[in-house]
Amino acid sequence: xxxxxxxxxxxxxxxxxxxxxxxxxxxxxxxxxxxxxxxxxxxxxxxxxxxxxxxxxxxxxxxxxxxxxxxxxxxxxxxxxxxxxxxxxxxxxxxxxxxxxxxxxxxxxxxxxxxxxxxxxxxxxxxxxxxxxxxxxxxxxxx
Numbered sequence: 001x002x003x004x005x006x007x008x009x010x011x012x013x014x015x016x017x018x019x020x021x022x023x024x025x026x027x028x029x030x031x032x033x034x035x036x037x038x039x040x041x042x043x044x045x046x047x048x049x050x051x052x053x054x055x056x057x058x059x060x061x062x063x064x065x066x067x068x069x070x071x072x073x074x075x076x077x078x079x080x081x082x083x084x085x086x087x088x089x090x091x092x093x094x095x096x097x098x099x100x101x102x103x104x105x106x107x108x109x110x111x112x113x114x115x116x117x118x119x120x121x122x123x124x125x126x127x128x129x130x131x132x133x134x135x136x137x138x139x140x141x142x143x
Contacts, residue, residue, distance in 0.1 A: 023064075024057045067118060074122030078107075081123070082130030096131075103127050 028050055035046035043049070056067040081103065089096040107124020111117040 020057070024053060027053045027057075070116060070118045071122055074119040075126050077119070078123035078126030079130050082127040085127070086131055100128070100131065 031046075031049040031053060035043045035049060052071065056064055056071055058064045058067055085096065085099060085103075089099065104124050104127070107120050107127070110120035111124075114120055
């Protein structure tokens, strides 16, 4: 009974819900069409586009734009740091493994204590993805 009342409350019509749902749906359709049209050679990880759309989608367009900008910043910082670490410590696991722990610990700590938690959390997640994702592998390995 509590579950039914929860669903009724959460799925009740609210102002702006249709517009937000249409914005997300149209964005996802455009992303899929671009990925299929251009092909997997240029977008080998097209599935991340849909994940990003659902991740940054907020109640209004302004909040979605803010979160999108934070996502770009976090991705660039984490990806850049990941590339630097792979270049510098690829053959020295004694330095790489502790550094990985420090970066992830700092990212999680900063995501709880800073005013831009999404940037810090996504930066550390991107760092881990860049340093552990095997080059040339397909989307099935990403999951």
